[in-house]
Each structure stands twice: as structure tokens, then as C-alpha cells.
Amino acid sequence: MFGNYFKIAFRNLRRNKIYSLINIAGLGLGLACAMLIILYVKDEVSFDRFHKNGNNIYRIVSKVDEEGHRRQNSNTGYLQGPRFAQHVSGIRDFVRIESSTVNIKTGADVSTQDALRVDHSFFSMFSFPLLGGNAQTCLREPHTVVLSEDAARKQFGTTDAVGKVLMIKEDSTFAPFRVTAVTKRCPQNSSIQFEMLLPFSASDEAMSTNENWYSYFLNTFVTLEPGQDPLRVGEQMQRFYLADAREAFNILVERYGDHGASMGTYFLQPFADMHTNTALPATNGLSHASNPVYSYILSAIALFVLLIACINFVNLTVARSVKRAKEIGIRKVVGSDRRQLVLQFLGESFLLCFIAFSLALLIVQLILPSFNTLANKALSLSYLLDARLIGGYILLFLFTGFLAGSYPALVLSGYRPVETLYHRFNIAGKNYLQQSLVVLQFALASFLIIATFIIYAQFNYLTRTDLGYDDRNMVAVNKYDIQHPEAAAFRAELLKNPGIRSVAVKDGGYSFTGARLANDSAISFNYVTIDEAFFPTFRIPVVQGRNFSAAYPSDAAHSVLVNEAFVKQAGWKQPLGQIVNFFYNNNEIYRVVGVVKDYHYASLTQKIGPQLFTMKESNPYGTFYIKIKPGTEAATLQYIQRTFRQFFPLSPYSYVFKDEANRQSYAAEAKWKQILLLSAVLTIFISCIGLFGLSVLATERRTKEIGIRKVLGASVNSVVAILSKDFLKLVAIALVLAVPLAWMAAGKWLENYPYRITPGWQLFAIAGVLVIAVALATISFQTLRAALANPAKSLRTE
Structure with a gap:
């Protein structure tokens, strides 16, 4: 059967x-x-669920309520790990992980390698298998290094690298580091990714200074004893912290002022929770948040x-x-x-x-x-x-x-x-179920298409909006911790090349700090060290006052510029001449000499915050921005590399075009835009298959009706209109259901972006017309075929 x-x-x-x-x-x-x-x-x-003891691994995190706002912090410092492990029952071990970059010398070549500095118990806590070496001892001695299998092949051409030596820059000289272990490649689904591990070290002074409770620059993980309640352990941590750090907190408040500060609360975050936690994500040396x-x-x-x-x-x-x-x-x-x-x-x-x-x-x-x-x-x-x-x-x-x-x-x-x-x-x-199903599937497809249109428009807005500065033909070359005289000499040498229009210097990365204003209020801001060529090179306008200038030798010691967001947050009506007091540096006083127009120094996914610009001579530079003439790229880049090697023979050289780096900051958004577009196309395609099936059903059911209509004189157009009307009615109902839902969902999603589009009726109209046009095209194939059929053939079997 x-x-x-x-x-x-x-x-x-x-x-x-x-x-x-x-x-x-x-x-x-x-x-x-x-x-x-x-x-x-x-x-x-x-x-992060492949670690053998993963259920007992937690990250030390904290939260603080300031002026009605809760701020959470996933970073810790020197003290949290060892102090809590020593004084809180239930904590078996701790590991600190600090992100780092090291320079490696191979012959005459110098390269840069990202590395993690970790405590010696790293391999006892985390399950990263070794290809060679001893997991218990490989990180116990100074001047030792652990490599991944990829890094070992890159440096030595083999994974059998235990006992070999790497020359790694330490302070100002290169020192020998012995390879004590080689690990397998980190699993792709791991928040901890590394090519190189170095032993974490801290001075006795750093470990004994209680003020380091308030220094945050690394991740600290702890392993709890089996059966321990993380909430109870967190309560013990908080009690010890309040007792141990109270005196240091009071000293800092007396030194820098209260400004609504509080000691905050420590608690434990499950290790497997980091990957998809947007409030406490896997950052600062951790990956794949x-x-x-x-x-x-x-x-x-x-x-x-x-x-x-x-x-x-x-x-x-x-x-x-x-x-x-x-x-x-x-x-x-x-x-x-x-x-x-x-x-x-x-x-x-x-x-x-x-x-x-x-x-x-x-x-x-x-x-x-x-x-x-x-x-x-x-x-x-x-x-x-x-x-x-x-x-x-x-x-x-x-x-x-x-x-x-x-x-x-x-x-x-x-x-x-x-x-x-x-x-x-x-x-x-009457096929009510089938018609309902068609309405449902086209409502889903229309919802996804409208959402895709809105997401597409938002991502295009992010990638095409004017950032407030000119990043075209701009090359960024990093040279960290370079002093001002050396930077000026390198800049002068670069400007001798006719293919280089201008050169500006800035500190490396972004740093944040705070200061007091004349009314004794406090303000936090992005703190930037630049030279006088920075704003002209990037074409960032100074809207009030003046730029830094060599004509004013005191600018480096007494003058700052601020952006419009700084002026707004400070509440200044007349910003020029205002005082900014870096009270924690022996009350250094600076005067505002200019205000620059707000520009997007970070991604458009972040709101422009207050910025303060200085030329303070003790602050090192870190990046050269070189504006080159179009059409001279190849020759000019070779000249920049030769000059860099001449000035800094022991430093690694690399460059990136600034506009390309800006585009890369939206790489994730661009990929999701493509995924959603493909999903929308696939959804509408499969929906049209269903609509095609319904048109087949309707035309076969009405074959004789069509034949009789044609015998009585009905035209092809009128038959097509009769057959299409019912289908288009279903699609219209689907659109009526989908549009308000898509509008509400898109509005909720757009709230995540400080700079966003306002979806207009045009987007919904275009999406609606597209859905109807695709549906009509799908229906037309079968309806035209039925309308053009010979009526005698349709009526013959009766």
C-alpha cells in the first residue's frame, strides 16, 4: 500500500x-x-560556554547612581581581584586581563602585535588547550610569553616554538622574552581572543595604594567555589569594599570635590552573560560583543x-x-x-x-x-x-x-x-482560510520590506552624513608617545614633499577627564591634545575667537579651545575668556580662546559630547594626519614611509586612509543592511509563490465563468481586472495591517540612535507601491493566461 x-x-x-x-x-x-x-x-x-568551569566564572563589575542616573562599569583596576579573593569567602581565584600592544623586533624589522597581560592563573580558570608548554607555570616568570599557534607560525614558521626567544620592546629597549607555551587557536565563540599572552605585573606601590580602588583600566574575573551563591558573594564584596576603600574615597573627595560622587556598588556578572549584554559588554581587551x-x-x-x-x-x-x-x-x-x-x-x-x-x-x-x-x-x-x-x-x-x-x-x-x-x-x-493566510504572509512580507527600507535609510544616513570635517585624501600614521619637538621635526620634513598639502598632529586615541569652571561646577569632556595645524587640515571651522597660533607662545601653557557642545553644557553665553581649572593638577588654569564647530569625532551612533583642545607640551602626541594631493598617492606614501623609517627606525610603520577608517566604523551596520535586504527579497519572493498558487486556484475554479464572459463579449483587460481585483484586495488589507506595525517598530528601533532619520510617508508609499507592483506582476501571469485562453476549450467539457 x-x-x-x-x-x-x-x-x-x-x-x-x-x-x-x-x-x-x-x-x-x-x-x-x-x-x-x-x-x-x-x-x-x-x-563562552566551552570553559569547563564556566558556570562558576564571573566578572567583577560595578554600578553607581549619580544625579538620578545609573552608570555601570565593567572595568576594574589593580586591587579588586586580589583584595576580594583574599578577604571574601567563596572566591577561589582571580584573573586580571589587560589589553596591550607590544613592538616586536625581528632582525631589522619592527612589527606591532596586540597582546593580553594576564595573571598566572589564566589557564587554571579558562579552558584554552595548549599544544606545548605547562599551563600551570608558563605565566609565572617575568620576560616570558605565550603564543597562539597562528602567532607561533608567523614568528617562527612552526608551532614547535617553546623555548624560542622573541625580542619585545620594554620601556625604551628591546628585551628577550622566552616562549613558554603555544596554545591552540581561540574558539570563534570566545570573548577572549589572543595571539600573545604576557604575565601581568604591578608594583608593590600600586598594590598598596588604596586610591587604586578608583583606577579602572582592565577586566577582572573570579572563580567561585562550587555551590556558592553569586548574590551572597557580591554582598560580601560590597561590605569589604566599603570598609577598605572608605578612607581613600574621602581623600579623593576632599582633593577633587564631591560633585555628587558615591562609592558605588560591586557585584558579579556571569561570564556567559557578557557577549549579549549591552550595559556591561565584552570590551577593553575582550572581543565579539x-x-x-x-x-x-x-x-x-x-x-x-x-x-x-x-x-x-x-x-x-x-x-x-x-x-x-x-x-x-x-x-x-x-x-x-x-x-x-x-x-x-x-x-x-x-x-x-x-x-x-x-x-x-x-x-x-x-x-x-x-x-x-x-x-x-x-x-x-x-x-x-x-x-x-x-x-x-x-x-x-x-x-x-x-x-x-x-x-x-x-x-x-x-x-x-x-x-x-x-x-x-x-x-x-470561499477559501477564507487561504485568503487569510495570504493576508498574513503579505502582511509579514510588507512589514519586513518597510522595516528594511527604514533600516536601509538609517544606515545610509550614518554612512553619508557630513561628519563636520574633511577626511578626503587624509592618511593617518600612528607614532605613540612622541614628544612635541620630535613631532615638529618630522612634520617639517614631511612638508618638504610637494605631494603633501598639510600635516596635523594629535594625541593617540581618545581620553576623558574633568575640570572645574568659574562657578565651581564640574564638567566631564573628551580631552584632546593637538597642534595649531589640526583644525585647518581637517577644515573644522573656529566659530568664535581664534585657533592656536605660533604667534601666541603662551598658548601651550595657558590656552584651550572647546567645541559647541562644551559651551552648551557649561551654560556659557560668552565662552571666550572663560576659565577651566584642572584642579587635580595643582590647579592648572586655562583660558578659552576659541570655540570650534561641533564635529563627529566618534561614530554617529554616539552623541557629540563636550571636547576640550590643548597644546600642553607635556602631553605626548600619537597620530599624524597627512593631507596628500590627489593623483600622487603611490609616490607620496613611499616618501612618508621612508621618512618615518629615517626618524623612527625602531617603531612599526602602518597607515590608513581616514575616510576608509570612517567607513569601517560602520562595517557591522553595512553587513546587517545587506542581511535585511536579502531577507526582505527572499520573503517577498516566497510570498509571491503563495500568491501565484492562489491565482492558480481561482482561475481554475472560474475557468468556465471566464469562457462564458468571453463568449458574451468580455475583453481581455476586463477579465484580467476581474481576476486581479480579489487578489489586490488581499494585498491592500495586508498593507493596512503592516504599515502601522512597521511604523511603531521602526520608531522604537530608531530611538537607539542619537542621530537618525524621520521616516516620512514617502518610505511607506514606496514600499506599498513595490508590494502591490510585485503582487500584480505575479498575478498577471496566470490571469493573462486564463483571459487569453480559447473559450471553446474552457466550455467543451460541460
Whole structure:
């Protein structure tokens, strides 16, 4: 019996090749999309869970309430780890992780390598397997280094590097560091990524100074004893901190002023919570911080696409039921009962699902490399070889097959033989369920398309908005901790080249500090050290007062410039001549001589904050910004490199174009823009397959009506209009449902951006017209075919 069912199923597939292909392709695409997203979400939730003792690993974090606002801090300093481990019961061990960059000398070449400085118990806490060396002792001695297998190959051409020596810059000279271990490559789903580990060290003075409770520059992790309650341990930590740090806090308040400061509260963050925690993310030496919103969005897309694919299967199967009506009648006449027919149609459904699953696996294998590039992942099909995931796919297969086949099986098996043999039946009545399903799938597709339009517009806004400065033909070259006279000499030498228009110097990175104003109020700001050429080079206008100038020798000692955001926060009506007091540096007094226009010194995902600019001679520079003439790039870059080598032979040389670096800051947004665009295209494509199926059903049901209308003189256009009206009505209902939901969701999402678009009616109108046009194009194929058919052929069988 079952063999007969399979023969009939294959015959039907072969006889209706186009519809079978569409059915299988639609379901296969939906399943492939779901599989890819399940792989992504599985990777997200698996982050940092491979450590053997991971459930007992926590990060020390803190929170402080200031002026009604809660600020959380994931960074700690020298003291938190050792003090808490020594004085709080339940803490077994601690590890501090500090981000660092080191210079390595190989022969005459000098290169830069990111490194982590960690405590010697690093490998006791974290499960990073070694290829060579002793995990217990490899980080105990100074002047030792642990390399990853990739770093070992890069430096020595082999992973057998234990005992070899690297020349690493320490202070101002290169010193030998012995390789004591080589590790396997860090798993992709690890927040701790490293190529090089160095022993963490702190002076006795730093460890004994209680004021270092308030120095935050690294991550500290602790391992709790099994069975310990992290909330109870956190309460003990807080009690000890309040007792141990109270005197240091009072000294700092007396020295710098109160300004609403509080001691704050320490608590423990689960290690596996960091990856998707936006308030306390994996930063400052940790990697791959993620936003859980992306997982939610992708999961919703997977659900949408899979649901739409199943709806299509139902619609297409019922649409083809007219062709099988006589078969059903004959089967019933010769003795088939309804149960056998249900089994047959469910069997065909599961057969199609099996083929679709096989196709989905092939699609996933083919597009996985591209998906990895878009999602910045390293996923593989081997991730599917997980017992729970395989069980999930089996359940998905059964659920999809039953959902897609149950309704057609119940409807088709319920036909009465007399009606089916004489075509005296109405397929599914008015098709309310099918029409509802089409409305649902087009509402989902329209929602996703409108959301994609808005997200696309926002990302374009982020990448194309004027940053407030000119970054074209600008080359950035880093040379950290360079003093002002040496920087001036290098700058003068660069300007001798006719291909270089200007050179500006700035400190390396971004630093934040605070100061007092004349009314004794406090202000925090981005603290920037520049030279007098910085604003002219970047074409940042000075809107009040003047720029720094060599004509005013006292500028370096007594003058500062501020941005408009600083003036606004300070509440100044007349900023020129205002006093800024760096009270913690022996009350250094500076006077504001100019105000510069606000510019986006960071990504547009961050609001422009107060900035203060100084030329203070004791502050080192770190980056040269070199404006070059267009068309001279190759020769000028060679000149810059030669000059750099001449001035700084022991420093690594690298450069980046500033406009390219700015674009890279939105790389994640650009990839998500592509993912959402592809999802929207896929969703509308699969939805159109369902609409095509419904148009097939309607035209086959109304074949004789169309023939009679044509015999009575109806034109092709009028027939097409009659057949299209009902479908367009469904699409219009879907749009009415989708537009307000998409508008609310987009508004909520845009609140995350300080600089954002305001979605206008044009976006919704364009999306609506697109959906209707695609739907009309889909319907037109079948309606035109029906309208152009010979009416005699339609009426012949009556």
C-alpha cells in the first residue's frame, strides 16, 4: 500500500514539474533560511560556554547612581581581584586581563602585535588547550610569553616554538622574552581572543595604594567555589569594599570635590552573560560583543520565512486539487476510505518536505561562506552535528510536514465521489482560510520590506552624513608617545614633499577627564591634545575667537579651545575668556580662546559630547594626519614611509586612509543592511509563490465563468481586472495591517540612535507601491493566461 502511495506521489511530481519545483523551492528556501539563522543563534548563545568551569566564572563589575542616573562599569583596576579573593569567602581565584600592544623586533624589522597581560592563573580558570608548554607555570616568570599557534607560525614558521626567544620592546629597549607555551587557536565563540599572552605585573606601590580602588583600566574575573551563591558573594564584596576603600574615597573627595560622587556598588556578572549584554559588554581587551536585538530580528525573520513557506505549500497543494478531483472520486468509489486518503496526502507532504530539507542542506552548504562574511562568523555545517540541534531539526521536519500537509489532506479527502466525478463541487468554499493566510504572509512580507527600507535609510544616513570635517585624501600614521619637538621635526620634513598639502598632529586615541569652571561646577569632556595645524587640515571651522597660533607662545601653557557642545553644557553665553581649572593638577588654569564647530569625532551612533583642545607640551602626541594631493598617492606614501623609517627606525610603520577608517566604523551596520535586504527579497519572493498558487486556484475554479464572459463579449483587460481585483484586495488589507506595525517598530528601533532619520510617508508609499507592483506582476501571469485562453476549450467539457 505504502509503495503505491510513493509511486503516485512521484508520478504527480513528474506530471506537474513546474508546480513541484516551485513548491519544493519555496519550502527549501524557507528551511535553508531557518537553518542558517538557527546556526547563527546557536553560535550566539554558545559564546563562552566551552570553559569547563564556566558556570562558576564571573566578572567583577560595578554600578553607581549619580544625579538620578545609573552608570555601570565593567572595568576594574589593580586591587579588586586580589583584595576580594583574599578577604571574601567563596572566591577561589582571580584573573586580571589587560589589553596591550607590544613592538616586536625581528632582525631589522619592527612589527606591532596586540597582546593580553594576564595573571598566572589564566589557564587554571579558562579552558584554552595548549599544544606545548605547562599551563600551570608558563605565566609565572617575568620576560616570558605565550603564543597562539597562528602567532607561533608567523614568528617562527612552526608551532614547535617553546623555548624560542622573541625580542619585545620594554620601556625604551628591546628585551628577550622566552616562549613558554603555544596554545591552540581561540574558539570563534570566545570573548577572549589572543595571539600573545604576557604575565601581568604591578608594583608593590600600586598594590598598596588604596586610591587604586578608583583606577579602572582592565577586566577582572573570579572563580567561585562550587555551590556558592553569586548574590551572597557580591554582598560580601560590597561590605569589604566599603570598609577598605572608605578612607581613600574621602581623600579623593576632599582633593577633587564631591560633585555628587558615591562609592558605588560591586557585584558579579556571569561570564556567559557578557557577549549579549549591552550595559556591561565584552570590551577593553575582550572581543565579539554583540547586541541580542540582532538575534531577535533574525529569529523573527526565520519564523516569518518558514511560516510563509508552509502557507505557500498549503495554497499550492489546494490549488492543484482540481486536477486530482476525479482521482479522489474514483479512489472512493473503489473502496478507499478517508483515513487512507489522509495518509496518502500526508505521505506526499512528508516526501516533498524531505526533498525540500535535502535541498535546504545543499543551499546552506553553498551560501554558508557568504553568510559567514555578512554575519562576521565562522559557522560550518558541523555545528548541525549536535544532538539537541538534530532533534530540533527532526521536530522541525515533522512539524513542517504535518502543518503543510494536514489542511490539504483533510480538505481533499473530504470530497464526495459524485461531486468530484461530475465537477459539482466548490473547492474550499470561499477559501477564507487561504485568503487569510495570504493576508498574513503579505502582511509579514510588507512589514519586513518597510522595516528594511527604514533600516536601509538609517544606515545610509550614518554612512553619508557630513561628519563636520574633511577626511578626503587624509592618511593617518600612528607614532605613540612622541614628544612635541620630535613631532615638529618630522612634520617639517614631511612638508618638504610637494605631494603633501598639510600635516596635523594629535594625541593617540581618545581620553576623558574633568575640570572645574568659574562657578565651581564640574564638567566631564573628551580631552584632546593637538597642534595649531589640526583644525585647518581637517577644515573644522573656529566659530568664535581664534585657533592656536605660533604667534601666541603662551598658548601651550595657558590656552584651550572647546567645541559647541562644551559651551552648551557649561551654560556659557560668552565662552571666550572663560576659565577651566584642572584642579587635580595643582590647579592648572586655562583660558578659552576659541570655540570650534561641533564635529563627529566618534561614530554617529554616539552623541557629540563636550571636547576640550590643548597644546600642553607635556602631553605626548600619537597620530599624524597627512593631507596628500590627489593623483600622487603611490609616490607620496613611499616618501612618508621612508621618512618615518629615517626618524623612527625602531617603531612599526602602518597607515590608513581616514575616510576608509570612517567607513569601517560602520562595517557591522553595512553587513546587517545587506542581511535585511536579502531577507526582505527572499520573503517577498516566497510570498509571491503563495500568491501565484492562489491565482492558480481561482482561475481554475472560474475557468468556465471566464469562457462564458468571453463568449458574451468580455475583453481581455476586463477579465484580467476581474481576476486581479480579489487578489489586490488581499494585498491592500495586508498593507493596512503592516504599515502601522512597521511604523511603531521602526520608531522604537530608531530611538537607539542619537542621530537618525524621520521616516516620512514617502518610505511607506514606496514600499506599498513595490508590494502591490510585485503582487500584480505575479498575478498577471496566470490571469493573462486564463483571459487569453480559447473559450471553446474552457466550455467543451460541460
